[in-house]
Amino acid sequence: MPDGFLSKTSAEVALDLVKSYLEFADDKEKSKYKQAEDYFALYEKAFSIIIKAEESRGPKGKAGF
Numbered sequence: 001m002p003d004g005f006l007s008k009t010s011a012e013v014a015l016d017l018v019k020s021y022l023e024f025a026d027d028k029e030k031s032k033y034k035q036a037e038d039y040f041a042l043y044e045k046a047f048s049i050i051i052k053a054e055e056s057r058g059p060k061g062k063a064g065f
Contacts, residue, residue: 010054014047021046 008016022030033039
C-alpha cells in the first residue's frame with residue numbers, strides 16, 4: 001500500500017496535522033502542549049475537524065463498475 005495522504009486513516013491524518021502544526025509553531029505555542037492532556041485536546045480538535053469535513057462531503061461512491 002502506498003504511503004500517501006489517501007492511504008491514511010482519519011486518525012493518522014489528524015496526528016500528522018498536529019505534528020506539522022507544532023513543528024512550525026513558535027516556542028510559546030509549543031509550550032502550551034507539553035502536557036499530555038493538552039496535546040490530546042489539540043489532537044481531538046484536529047480529528048473533529050477532519051471528521052466534519054468527511055461528513056460534509058456526503059457518502060462515498062462505490063468503487064468499480
